[in-house]
Amino acid sequence: MDMMQTGLDPADFADSARKAVAACLGLDPAGCGARLAEDGLLGVLAPEEVGGLGLDLRFALPVVQAAGAGDLAFPLAETMLMARHLAGPAPAIAASLAAGEGRGTIAWAGTARTELVGTVGRAPLAEGADWVLVRLAHGAALLPGSALRIAKAIGLDETAPEYNVTLTGADAACRLDAAAWSALAEEASLLRAAAILGAAETSLALAVEHVTTRRQFGKPLVANQAMRHLLARQKLAMEGMRGALIRATGCGDDAVGMLARRAAFLAAATHGPLIAEASIQAHGGMGFTWDIPVHRHLRRIRTLEAQGEAPAMREAVAAALIDAN
Amino acid sequence: MMDGMHHDLSGEAFRAHVRDWLSANVPPGFLADAPGYTTPTLQQCRDFEAAMHRAGLAGITWPRAYGGHGRTLREHLVANQEIGRLALPESVSSIGKELAGPIILAIGTEEQKQRYLPAILEMREMWCQGFSEPEAGSDLAGLRTRATRDGAGWRITGQKIWTSGAAKAARCLLLARTGPLEDRHKGLALFAVPMDAPGIRVRPIRQINDKDGGFAEVFLDDVPVGPEDALGAPDEGWNAAIRVLGIERATNRMYRAWRFENELRHLVAACRQDPALAPLLRDGAYRQRIAATLVDIEMVKGNVEPVVEALVAGEAIGARGSLMKLHWSEAHQRFAALAMEILGMASPDAPPPVLQAQKRFKDIYLQARAETIYAGTTEIQLGIIADRVLNLPRGK
Numbered sequence A: 001m002d003m004m005q006t007g008l009d010p011a012d013f014a015d016s017a018r019k020a021v022a023a024c025l026g027l028d029p030a031g032c033g034a035r036l037a038e039d040g041l042l043g044v045l046a047p048e049e050v051g052g053l054g055l056d057l058r059f060a061l062p063v064v065q066a067a068g069a070g071d072l073a074f075p076l077a078e079t080m081l082m083a084r085h086l087a088g089p090a091p092a093i094a095a096s097l098a099a100g101e102g103r104g105t106i107a108w109a110g111t112a113r114t115e116l117v118g119t120v121g122r123a124p125l126a127e128g129a130d131w132v133l134v135r136l137a138h139g140a141a142l143l144p145g146s147a148l149r150i151a152k153a154i155g156l157d158e159t160a161p162e163y164n165v166t167l168t169g170a171d172a173a174c175r176l177d178a179a180a181w182s183a184l185a186e187e188a189s190l191l192r193a194a195a196i197l198g199a200a201e202t203s204l205a206l207a208v209e210h211v212t213t214r215r216q217f218g219k220p221l222v223a224n225q226a227m228r229h230l231l232a233r234q235k236l237a238m239e240g241m242r243g244a245l246i247r248a249t250g251c252g253d254d255a256v257g258m259l260a261r262r263a264a265f266l267a268a269a270t271h272g273p274l275i276a277e278a279s280i281q282a283h284g285g286m287g288f289t290w291d292i293p294v295h296r297h298l299r300r301i302r303t304l305e306a307q308g309e310a311p312a313m314r315e316a317v318a319a320a321l322i323d324a325n
Numbered sequence B: 001m002m003d004g005m006h007h008d009l010s011g012e013a014f015r016a017h018v019r020d021w022l023s024a025n026v027p028p029g030f031l032a033d034a035p036g037y038t039t040p041t042l043q044q045c046r047d048f049e050a051a052m053h054r055a056g057l058a059g060i061t062w063p064r065a066y067g068g069h070g071r072t073l074r075e076h077l078v079a080n081q082e083i084g085r086l087a088l089p090e091s092v093s094s095i096g097k098e099l100a101g102p103i104i105l106a107i108g109t110e111e112q113k114q115r116y117l118p119a120i121l122e123m124r125e126m127w128c129q130g131f132s133e134p135e136a137g138s139d140l141a142g143l144r145t146r147a148t149r150d151g152a153g154w155r156i157t158g159q160k161i162w163t164s165g166a167a168k169a170a171r172c173l174l175l176a177r178t179g180p181l182e183d184r185h186k187g188l189a190l191f192a193v194p195m196d197a198p199g200i201r202v203r204p205i206r207q208i209n210d211k212d213g214g215f216a217e218v219f220l221d222d223v224p225v226g227p228e229d230a231l232g233a234p235d236e237g238w239n240a241a242i243r244v245l246g247i248e249r250a251t252n253r254m255y256r257a258w259r260f261e262n263e264l265r266h267l268v269a270a271c272r273q274d275p276a277l278a279p280l281l282r283d284g285a286y287r288q289r290i291a292a293t294l295v296d297i298e299m300v301k302g303n304v305e306p307v308v309e310a311l312v313a314g315e316a317i318g319a320r321g322s323l324m325k326l327h328w329s330e331a332h333q334r335f336a337a338l339a340m341e342i343l344g345m346a347s348p349d350a351p352p353p354v355l356q357a358q359k360r361f362k363d364i365y366l367q368a369r370a371e372t373i374y375a376g377t378t379e380i381q382l383g384i385i386a387d388r389v390l391n392l393p394r395g396k
């Protein structure tokens, strides 16, 4: 949908998303879902028939970016994508997800067997979820949470922990074909780039705050060129990530656009973790404490990098270039 | 399409015009990634660049009154994307076309625009940039070359260094001091000094890449400069110089990202030609690094395109040129090192296309050393980003 048609601007969503994310602090996933749905944020991408806003990805990016910035304890990108892509095959479920009533998530790692057995992983906040989408060799299957064995995985993210999900042969509520799954996966990787950007922005802001207030050798840390250059490097990387993401959203559906979208995720996956790590370094011992939240952003960023399978994405990017030359 | 008929084209039609013109008019042997390549001579480059201008591929945004084509910066980007896709030689007049020209358009008098600009586009006059001095590199505001009043005109005495292309230049965009040294960036003035004026001596400096016509020392001994060659007001020099540097970092050689991509494609294609290199294209570790290069290139594109939009919307370039310059220069160095590493594993009896690639990438690798030095070093860019993009307090 066109901005001219709707009169909407993606930037407007950034503001309400920031407020909603702040209001979610301390709420459990069900509470977060209800709060986010109040502002229509879960249905940004879902078609109007299931109660969504039917907007394109550009409107979801600032929302997910705000979620990354605020370390939101809710599988926001997963819910948005499920509400969009399940609207055809399972409209009632899509509607309940967009309304913040049903809870869904996606297992990003591994492939279940067609007869719906096997274990898949990297499903954020799967415990207590009503629905989990799992990848198959061709497409994906939606399974009721009650029919799955769900176990917490060894993961970095403590706010939105990842779970392993074991299928027990129960029937799928619906399936997505391969084309629908790959569309969903491609959108997911841009949303991840936005979430990483948000988390990196907060990390850098915290570092700037720290070096301007903490004093050593009789002056603020920021008086030292080494610290100024360290932070300038992080800013450089962050603006590069942002530029790649903006560029990707303006590209078409051809090979150029495909490369731009993959590069947007890879730029974030490459530089995002380094920004959060540098922020910890700039904090000194403070950076190693539980209370300073930079580690939470680092945990989130590293988890998103893994969910997006950055090395496999790099391989795909290289393959496309090498095969064409 | 014939010369002169390109004015009504827009968007994709303009892109098609640029593409078609280049494929029909690039002289044989000009493309560094094609068979039969020989380093073009200065004269061949001048002739080709003059033809590019006639065809609407240079002076794109300059007003038609001064020989330009009166198009938008978006079209300048489109043309540069197409120019970048081909392994063409670097412009031999980018200082004139991309630094002197825009600043003359901004602060020159009508008479100066008429006199300087068409000569730049028609490749009759090349320019050099006389900013750096032995005592004033990163600390440009410490420059000592002095301009003193002589009737209505000026007399200039001092020394410039690292002046690229000084030996072939007809004019020098020269920054000189009109007030005392303690005034730092106040009391600086910009001049368009004719390089054949009495009292100018150019001494070439041998560069690490042994390139002909590289940088030089320029000695100025009581050089007379008429009032018609003073650019802007006598105290406007610093602001004008900052603008020049902004352009140099942000919009100069806008084809960079696309040329960078051409270089990467050339590297891959060359690897295919050598039994010792082809397996590297199947090696997972090299594939990851090739992908990382592509991501870097996409980030260069993602940096330049919004700047074009911002400038079209009337915003100033400001400090974001530092983000752009720092990213591409370092990304290009990373890539050049990768190319050297890969091509260093070529067979001793590698076929001609591989030898040609080795030669091209040796030049690129050496040239890339300069990219983190000129137009403000990496450390200076980091300082600007800290001060003016992050707005960090000084912390005193």
Ligand SMILES: Cc1cc2nc3c(=O)[nH]c(=O)nc-3n(C[C@H](O)[C@H](O)[C@H](O)COP(=O)(O)OP(=O)(O)OC[C@H]3O[C@@H](n4cnc5c(N)ncnc54)[C@H](O)[C@@H]3O)c2cc1C
Binding pocket: B128, B129, B130, B131, B132, B136, B137, B138, B139, B161, B162, B163, B164, B165, B215, B370, B373, B374, B375, B376, B377, B378, B379, B380
């Ligand atoms: C190939 C090439 C072409 C050039 N062409 C031109 C030209 O046409 N016209 C022109 O006017 N100039 C030209 N230059 C000059 C260029 O602009 C200067 O070399 C550059 O500004 C650096 O100045 P410098 O060489 O005096 O190095 P210096 O300023 O002495 O710097 C030396 C090192 O110290 C670092 N440094 C300096 N100050 C600081 C600081 N405050 N904090 C931390 N580190 C610092 C620098 O980053 C650098 O690593 C060219 C240079 C090259 C390499």
